[in-house]
Each structure stands twice: as C-alpha cells, then as structure tokens.
Amino acid sequence: MPSYDPKRPLTLRDVSEASGVSEMTVSRVLRNRGDVSVTTREKVLKAARSLGYVPNKIAGALASQRVNLVGVVIPSLSNMVFPEVMTGISEVLDGTVLQPVVGVTNYSPDREESVLYEMLSWRPSGLIIAGLEHTDASHAMLAQAGVPIVEIMDIDGTPLDSAVGISHRRAGRQMAEAIVAAGYRSIAFLGTQMPNDHRARKRLEGFEEELARNGLTLIDREFYSGGSALLKGREMTEAILKRTPTVDFLYYSNDMIGAGGLLYCLENGLDVPGKIGLAGFNGVELLDGLPRKLATMDACRLEIGRRAAEIISGQHASGAAGGAVIELFPILQPGDTIRKR
Amino acid sequence: MPSYDPKRPLTLRDVSEASGVSEMTVSRVLRNRGDVSVTTREKVLKAARSLGYVPNKIAGALASQRVNLVGVVIPSLSNMVFPEVMTGISEVLDGTVLQPVVGVTNYSPDREESVLYEMLSWRPSGLIIAGLEHTDASHAMLAQAGVPIVEIMDIDGTPLDSAVGISHRRAGRQMAEAIVAAGYRSIAFLGTQMPNDHRARKRLEGFEEELARNGLTLIDREFYSGGSALLKGREMTEAILKRTPTVDFLYYSNDMIGAGGLLYCLENGLDVPGKIGLAGFNGVELLDGLPRKLATMDACRLEIGRRAAEIISGQHASGAAGGAVIELFPILQPGDTIRKR
DNA sequence: TTGCGGTATGATAGCGCTAACAGTTCGGGT
DNA sequence: ACCCGAACTGTTAGCGCTATCATACCGCAA
Structure with a gap:
C-alpha cells in the first residue's frame, strides 16, 4: 500500500x-x-x-444542490428532555439519507437567532426547532428558508409551517383538575425562573386558569435558576413549607425539582400524599428509581421527535408542502403522590 | 421592502x-x-x-478551503457526562470562529466509524473524539485527516495525536485504596454490561489490581444494560445483598446506579457507611440532592472539554503541530458513604 | 507634468464535485 | 448487412463563493 x-x-x-x-x-x-x-x-x-x-461533501453538496442534513435547534442538552427528543429524531432519520445536526440555544432568543443563521447558511434539507416563539429576524429567516420546518414541543400558538407537540396550557389545566379533584386546596407552584421557557410558562398559566375556575389561587410560589435541580427542589420545598406551612400541594415545573422535593418530604416524615401532595412534569425515567412514584405527565418526547423527523423526511422525499399540526396528548400518571379519592 | x-x-x-x-x-x-x-x-x-x-457556507467553504467546524464524537448524550463535556467545549469555542458539531456513536465502534467518515467528509478544522480505542479504519481515517485530533476522557493508551483525560485505571486503583484503607474487605462491583465502555473496564481493572495488591478479590459482581439507571441500581443492589449478605462495600461503575443503590440501602435501614459502604464514579451534580452524599470521583468533564477545545483552537490559529497529552487528576470525594477511620 | 503609495472596487479563475449529455461498445433483431 | 437500444464510460459546464491580481481613483511630493 x-x-x-x-x-x-x-x-x-x-x-x-x-x-x-x-x-x-x-x-x-x-x-x-x-x-x-x-x-x-x-x-x-x-x-x-x-x-x-x-x-468531500462540501463540493458534492455545492454541485448537487443537496445537503442531507436536518438542523435541530433546541434550548438545552442537559435536562433529560431534549436528548430523548433527539433519540426519536435519530431513530427515524437513521432509516433515511438524512442526518441530524444539533444546535443549542440555552433558552436565549438571540442565541437561537444566530444558531439558526449558522444552520441555514449550510442549506439543510429541513429544520426542527423547539418552540413557537422566535425573534422577528428568526421568523423571517425561517420563512425564507424554503425547506420544511417543524416546530416541536408546543402547539399553543401559530406554527410557521408544521408543528408537533402537546398543549402545555392544557397539560397545566389537567393537572390542576386532578389536584383539585383529589381535594387539595392550598396549592403552591415551584419552578424555574426563566422568562424564555415559554412552555413552563404556559403550563403555569393553564394551571392557574383551572384553579381560578375552581375559585382557587396559588397560595405560594417559588422560583430558581441554575444549580442542581434535585438540590434546588429540596431547598425550594423547604422554603415553601417554612413560609407557608398550610400548603397541601406542591406543583413543580419539572420532575427533577419534584424529585428533590419528594425526597425532602419523605426524609422529613411528611405524610405524602395524605397531608401533602406533589406533582411534576415530563415523565423522566429517573422517577422510576425513586422511593415513591411522583405524579407527573409524560411530555411525549420520543414521539415528538419521531413525528417531527417523519414530517421532514416525508416532505424531503415527496417534495410535498407541509403545514400539518400534530397534537399529542400527554397522559397524567398519578403515581403515589396524589391521594386517591 | x-x-x-x-x-x-x-x-x-x-x-x-x-x-x-x-x-x-x-x-x-x-x-x-x-x-x-x-x-x-x-x-x-x-x-x-x-x-x-x-x-451559502457550502460555496464559501469550497472556495476558501476553510470550514470552521469542529467535530465532536461521543458515545451518548443521555448520561449527564457528555453534555458537560460539550459545555466545556462550547465555552471555549464560543470565543473563537470555530463551532462544534456533535456525532453520537452509542458505544458502537462501527457507528463511530461511520460517524467519523461522515464528519470528515465535511472537512472540519479539527476533531474531538471520546476514547482511545477505535477500529483500524477509524484510525486510518483520523491519521489521514490532516487536522488536529484530540482524544478525550482517557489517557490509558496511545493517543493518535493529542489527548486530554484522566487515567481510569488509576482512578479505579485510588478508589480501591480508599475503600481498603477504610477497613472494608468484602467488596462487590456493580456496573454496565458494555463491552465497548473501555473506560469503565479500565476502572474496574485498576480497582481489582489494587484489591489484589491487598490480597483481596471481588466477592461478587452484577451487570446491567439499558433501562433507568437509578432503578437498575436499586435492583442490582437488592440482588447482591440477597445473594451475598456478607458484602460490606458496593462499588458502582457510575453515580446514577450508585444513587439508586444508596436510596435502596437507606430505605431498608442499612447502616451506611457503618455496615456497608458505597461509592460511584463521575461526580454528577445530581448527587447534591440526595439524602446522603455518595462517595465518588470527579471525572473532570468540564475541564476535559475546555482543554480539548483549547488545543484545537490553538492549533487552528497557529498551525502548529499537536501531540500533547494532558492528564487531569480526579479528586476522590469521600462523601458520607465510606466510613472515616 | 509625472509618478507614487494608498484606498476602493472589479474581473477572472478556480475550489471538488455532480447533472446532463455525448460518445462507445456490444449483442441481437430484421 | 443494417440499425437499435442497453450498458458502460467520458466530456463539459457549472454550483456560489473567495483568492488573487488588476484597475481606477485620489491626493500629494518631486
């Protein structure tokens, strides 16, 4: 040789x-x-x-005007939810010529804009992007791009092209419904302090809406940012319980802080779900290993990834137009932290 | 307009x-x-x-023979360790013209090979790849690539170009040393059943080596694959305790299963670390939220990402050759699950 | 006037590959 | 003998951009 x-x-x-x-x-x-x-x-x-x-794919792509890449723009990789979406996307794309390329925005609209610009400058065959809220410039770019776009995770709003996701507003309402139905009345919310986490915001809005329909309002709330979610969950839970001892339900904006809260309650010998109930959101598999099963709602992450990839690959193969909105329905898993009636 | x-x-x-x-x-x-x-x-x-x-960067890249992308090839995104490496890489690369592009191999050498082929076909400015073990074809490709290559996570072996990581063999030895020094004698190992997780393998080798130096051998071992790590940790722990009740220390190949085991032990009222000690590996921040702090060893993930990115960007800017090997030293965090002497 | 250095802009020639078309060969039907 | 189409291989002309060099223009010193 x-x-x-x-x-x-x-x-x-x-x-x-x-x-x-x-x-x-x-x-x-x-x-x-x-x-x-x-x-x-x-x-x-x-x-x-x-x-x-x-x-050399650079030359090949230029000559053939074909780039078999699909941009995937997501806020974060470190919270268990988006890796699972990626898994769904990869599963489907592996059966095609297309390949995913991730971009991470850290929940910053400006970063999203520049990630998007960067991605589009490689002329991908399609784009999957988390959320429906984007800057004006991002919207303009997406509209101009001339490739299939799928906005994922959320359907409470107007998609640019296609969308696959759940209604977070409805998810919040459903959870509130279940909590109220179980007889809890002094309900507090614990979540992330992130102005740009629109999905968490919508869940809370739906939640409060439903409480209001039942003549209730949140008795207390607590926000955090950064740090270990499990630990923050403990700390916030402790803070709330100290500040508002009458609280009888803690609604967490994600399972990780919920898990922290659950561990805290169990350690302190609180009667869960008798005296106090807990619920999170996402349905992360981590919960399976906890001493008690936290009530949660599956966000259909795997399925969202799969469906989005299917839309892209379908349009790529057929050249057909998009515009589909696929709503998925999360299932409430009551676990052992909401009392049965 | x-x-x-x-x-x-x-x-x-x-x-x-x-x-x-x-x-x-x-x-x-x-x-x-x-x-x-x-x-x-x-x-x-x-x-x-x-x-x-x-x-159109495709055209630009072809004309200028410059592609400001750095390929990052890692086994997985869903285990908390690689996202943190990515964070370190991004931190450094954000200050340069370079951009990371990830490829995931799922611990499969064949997949690694094809991911590598795909990446190199885009002629990136550099490549960061987890591990020192690759197929012959992968080795050949990397050698031919003509760009800076940094192999990360592990330095027990011969790097192709540069390398940044820790000695997993040594890490295993150190942990064994500490465990033996604390007086534990009936030690079991619990880990992943992954023939291609070379780093976990090396840790175990180092661990057994040090036990042998002390006239000890593993009293039992248990492996798993797939599923929720936290849950698996519980199950495996239960299995070992049932099968080998005389065991007095459980060494887990990662913190997640270690956390599961810890929860199990605490729930069952076992005297930790008196009657039984536990240790994991990685130093994931998740542990901060646990009822008791699991003994572990920080794998320097953030720093590994940073250093690797620095090497790439340095070589990119200066055109200098590589060949550096940077060894980082994980710190043993005894936590509360190894008894103090 | 000529010439010179600097600034601003344009013309030209690829980068490495592929689409589209143009051969070439060969076997078989008429 | 002829033609025809299938099977294979080659030629040509870009893809959209940038490196490089050429040109135009300006003010100013000689």
Missing part, C-alpha cells in the same frame, strides 16, 4: 488516476448511482480504500 | 444587484474583510438585510 503526501488532501482525481478511470466514474461508484460494471466498481473501491479517500 | 420569489434561493448576485456593487464587494462586506468604504458597506448591509440573505 503506497504512502502519499499527507499534506495534500485527496480528491476524486487521485482516486481516478489510481484506478485508471474518469472522475465521473469514481463519483458514480462512490455514490452507487448509475450503471458501473462490476470490475470497474471493484477497481475503484480498492483504489479509494487503499488511498483512504473520504469524499 | 420588495418581495421576491421564495422559490429561487438568494445568492450573492442578488445582493450585488440590489445594492449596485460587485459580488466581490458584497462578499467583503459580509465577511468584514478588506477595505470597503463606509457608504458602500451600509448600502450592501441594507440590501442584504432587506432581502433576508443568508450566505
């Missing part, structure tokens, strides 16, 4: 010379496109392999 | 015509390169903005 100057990057021409056929034929072999005789194909593959040739 | 056919994608030419200057000048303005008069610059920017033009 001859050794070549590692400085000069290999091109199709190198493979073509090494195998004695035209660049075009090499290109055809490497892409499995068009008719190539078996002997030629093998000759080319052998040459390509022995050279260690890796095709 | 005129509206254009959204079908035809915009090019430099459109902006050039709209602003009455050459494409070259537009290109210069959009990249802030070369001398352009203030009036021209503004004219161009106005036109570009009003058209909603997004440059």
Whole structure:
C-alpha cells in the first residue's frame, strides 16, 4: 500500500488516476448511482480504500444542490428532555439519507437567532426547532428558508409551517383538575425562573386558569435558576413549607425539582400524599428509581421527535408542502403522590 | 421592502444587484474583510438585510478551503457526562470562529466509524473524539485527516495525536485504596454490561489490581444494560445483598446506579457507611440532592472539554503541530458513604 | 507634468464535485 | 448487412463563493 503526501488532501482525481478511470466514474461508484460494471466498481473501491479517500461533501453538496442534513435547534442538552427528543429524531432519520445536526440555544432568543443563521447558511434539507416563539429576524429567516420546518414541543400558538407537540396550557389545566379533584386546596407552584421557557410558562398559566375556575389561587410560589435541580427542589420545598406551612400541594415545573422535593418530604416524615401532595412534569425515567412514584405527565418526547423527523423526511422525499399540526396528548400518571379519592 | 420569489434561493448576485456593487464587494462586506468604504458597506448591509440573505457556507467553504467546524464524537448524550463535556467545549469555542458539531456513536465502534467518515467528509478544522480505542479504519481515517485530533476522557493508551483525560485505571486503583484503607474487605462491583465502555473496564481493572495488591478479590459482581439507571441500581443492589449478605462495600461503575443503590440501602435501614459502604464514579451534580452524599470521583468533564477545545483552537490559529497529552487528576470525594477511620 | 503609495472596487479563475449529455461498445433483431 | 437500444464510460459546464491580481481613483511630493 503506497504512502502519499499527507499534506495534500485527496480528491476524486487521485482516486481516478489510481484506478485508471474518469472522475465521473469514481463519483458514480462512490455514490452507487448509475450503471458501473462490476470490475470497474471493484477497481475503484480498492483504489479509494487503499488511498483512504473520504469524499468531500462540501463540493458534492455545492454541485448537487443537496445537503442531507436536518438542523435541530433546541434550548438545552442537559435536562433529560431534549436528548430523548433527539433519540426519536435519530431513530427515524437513521432509516433515511438524512442526518441530524444539533444546535443549542440555552433558552436565549438571540442565541437561537444566530444558531439558526449558522444552520441555514449550510442549506439543510429541513429544520426542527423547539418552540413557537422566535425573534422577528428568526421568523423571517425561517420563512425564507424554503425547506420544511417543524416546530416541536408546543402547539399553543401559530406554527410557521408544521408543528408537533402537546398543549402545555392544557397539560397545566389537567393537572390542576386532578389536584383539585383529589381535594387539595392550598396549592403552591415551584419552578424555574426563566422568562424564555415559554412552555413552563404556559403550563403555569393553564394551571392557574383551572384553579381560578375552581375559585382557587396559588397560595405560594417559588422560583430558581441554575444549580442542581434535585438540590434546588429540596431547598425550594423547604422554603415553601417554612413560609407557608398550610400548603397541601406542591406543583413543580419539572420532575427533577419534584424529585428533590419528594425526597425532602419523605426524609422529613411528611405524610405524602395524605397531608401533602406533589406533582411534576415530563415523565423522566429517573422517577422510576425513586422511593415513591411522583405524579407527573409524560411530555411525549420520543414521539415528538419521531413525528417531527417523519414530517421532514416525508416532505424531503415527496417534495410535498407541509403545514400539518400534530397534537399529542400527554397522559397524567398519578403515581403515589396524589391521594386517591 | 420588495418581495421576491421564495422559490429561487438568494445568492450573492442578488445582493450585488440590489445594492449596485460587485459580488466581490458584497462578499467583503459580509465577511468584514478588506477595505470597503463606509457608504458602500451600509448600502450592501441594507440590501442584504432587506432581502433576508443568508450566505451559502457550502460555496464559501469550497472556495476558501476553510470550514470552521469542529467535530465532536461521543458515545451518548443521555448520561449527564457528555453534555458537560460539550459545555466545556462550547465555552471555549464560543470565543473563537470555530463551532462544534456533535456525532453520537452509542458505544458502537462501527457507528463511530461511520460517524467519523461522515464528519470528515465535511472537512472540519479539527476533531474531538471520546476514547482511545477505535477500529483500524477509524484510525486510518483520523491519521489521514490532516487536522488536529484530540482524544478525550482517557489517557490509558496511545493517543493518535493529542489527548486530554484522566487515567481510569488509576482512578479505579485510588478508589480501591480508599475503600481498603477504610477497613472494608468484602467488596462487590456493580456496573454496565458494555463491552465497548473501555473506560469503565479500565476502572474496574485498576480497582481489582489494587484489591489484589491487598490480597483481596471481588466477592461478587452484577451487570446491567439499558433501562433507568437509578432503578437498575436499586435492583442490582437488592440482588447482591440477597445473594451475598456478607458484602460490606458496593462499588458502582457510575453515580446514577450508585444513587439508586444508596436510596435502596437507606430505605431498608442499612447502616451506611457503618455496615456497608458505597461509592460511584463521575461526580454528577445530581448527587447534591440526595439524602446522603455518595462517595465518588470527579471525572473532570468540564475541564476535559475546555482543554480539548483549547488545543484545537490553538492549533487552528497557529498551525502548529499537536501531540500533547494532558492528564487531569480526579479528586476522590469521600462523601458520607465510606466510613472515616 | 509625472509618478507614487494608498484606498476602493472589479474581473477572472478556480475550489471538488455532480447533472446532463455525448460518445462507445456490444449483442441481437430484421 | 443494417440499425437499435442497453450498458458502460467520458466530456463539459457549472454550483456560489473567495483568492488573487488588476484597475481606477485620489491626493500629494518631486
């Protein structure tokens, strides 16, 4: 196996010379496109392999005007929810020519805008983006992009193109309904202090709406930002219980802080769910390992990822237009932290 | 603001015509390169903005032979460890022109190979890849790539170019040392059943090595795969305690199953760390919220990400060669689950 | 006047690949 | 013998951008 100057990057021409056929034929072999005789194909593959040739997709994409990438723009990777969405997306995309490329915004609209700009400048075949709220500039870019766009997680609003998600407002209402039905009356909310987490905001809005319909209001609330969610859950729970000892239900904006709260209550010998009930949101698998099962609502993350990827790949294959809105329905899992009536 | 056919994608030419200057000048303005008069610059920017033009990086990259992307190849996103590495990488890269692009291998060497092939076909400016173990083909590709490569997480082996990580073998030894020193003698191991998790394997090897030096061997072991780690930790712990009631220490291959085990022990009223000690590995922040602090070892994930990114960006800027090996030293955090002597 | 350095802009030639079309060969039907 | 189409391979012309060099213009010193 001859050794070549590692400085000069290999091109199709190198493979073509090494195998004695035209660049075009090499290109055809490497892409499995068009008719190539078996002997030629093998000759080319052998040459390509022995050279260690890796095709240059930059040039290929420019020439063919095709980029088999799907941009996925999400707020965070570190909270268990988006990795699962990614899993769903990958599952579906693995069966196609498309590949996901992630961009993370950290819940910042400006960062979202620049991530989007960056992604679109690579001319992806489609885009999956979390949420329905974007800056004006982001909206304009998306509208201009000319590729399928799927906004995921949330459907409380007007999608730009397609959307797959759940109604967080409804989710909040449902949870409130269940809590009230179970006889709890002094309800507090514990959540993230994130002006840009629109989904958490909508859940809380729906929740308060339903409380109001029952003549109730939140008796207390507590917000946090940063740090270990489990620990914050403990701390906030302690704070609320100290400040408002009459509270009989704690509604957490996510399971992680809910789990922290649950651990705190159990350690302190509180009667859960008799004297005090708890509920979170997301349905993370982490909860399975807890001493008691926290009430929660599955956010259909895997399914959202799958459906979004299906929409993209469907439109990619067929060239059809989008505009679909798929609403998924989370299931309330009462667990062991809401008392049964 | 005129509206254009959204079908035809915009090019430099459109902006050039709209602003009455050459494409070259537009290109210069959009990249802030070369001398352009203030009036021209503004004219161009106005036109570009009003058209909603997004440059085509595919074409730009091909023409300039520069791609400001850094490939990051990791086994998984769903276990809290790699997201933190990503955070470190992003932190550093955000201060440069470079951008990370992740690829996930799910601990499969074959998948790693294809992810690598895919990445290299986009001709990134550098590559960060977890682990030192790769297929022959992967090795060949990396060697040919002609860009800075940093292998991260592990330094027990021979790096291809640069490496940043800890010695997992040593980490295992250190933990064994501490456990033995604390007087535990009937030690069991609980971990993942993953032939390709080389780092967990090396930790266990180091661990057993040190036990052997003290005339000890593992009294029992238990492996799992898939499912909720917290739950698996419970189940495995229960299994071991039933099967080998004489066990006095449980060494877990990661904090998540360790946390599950800890919860199990506490619930069952076991005397931790008196009658039985526990330790995990990773130093995940989740542990902060647990009722008792699990002994663990910080894997320096954030720092590994930072250093790796620094190496890439340094080499990118200077064109210098690599070959550095940076060893980081994890700190043993005894927590409350190893008895003090 | 000529010439010179600096600034601002344009023209030209690719980057490495693929789409589209143009051969070439070969076997078989008429 | 001829033609025809299928199977295979090659030629040409870009894709949208940037590197490089050429040009135009300005003010000012010689």
